[in-house]
Amino acid sequence: MAHPVDEHVGKRIRHRRWLVGMTQQQLAEKVGIKFQQIQKYETGANRVSASRLWDIADALEVKVGFFFEGLEETDDGGPAGQVIPADLIGDKEALDLVRSYYAIPENQRRRLFELARVLSDVA
Known part of the structure; x- marks a missing residue:
């Protein structure tokens, strides 16, 4: 089962990629990986390493922090979910x-x- 933060980061990757009009294949080529890996990142099935997230941010022309926007913390410091409603992103x-x-x-x-x-x- 995917961690909620990995799912959130994946959704933010997909969201930004879509906004700039880039295909999974184009992003994968810019980052130097296969498009199937982008698919796995976007669904949260695979975690994105820090260095890979850095490369993706560069390719999508955003700061790394962009991918974590919309996450809240609970009282115990864990992720509470998105501030942006999921239906808006979809x-x-x-x-x-x-x-x-x-x-x-x-x-x-x-x-x-x-x-x-x-x-x-x-x-």
């Missing part, structure tokens, strides 16, 4: 929206973000 429409958002030039993206924040405060 929701194609939400991911399409995020991908489109990041395709917008930064100055316009900031204005769109402020508009969304105002609209959500109104609702």
Whole structure:
């Protein structure tokens, strides 16, 4: 059985790979491994070593800490799960929206973000 942190890291790898429009094969080539290994990382079936996570972060142009965002700790210091709802990460429409958002030039993206924040405060 996969550890919840390994599953979370795998989901974050898949999420980021999808956002940048990269296939498992392309990521595997950049990292120097087989795409089947990327599949295993993304499902949490295999743990990602620190050095491999470093290479994946480099290939996906994020900091290593990105893969741990959304994890909370319980009182005993163990992982409590995701802050981001699992259905959001698996929701194609939400991911399409995020991908489109990041395709917008930064100055316009900031204005769109402020508009969304105002609209959500109104609702």
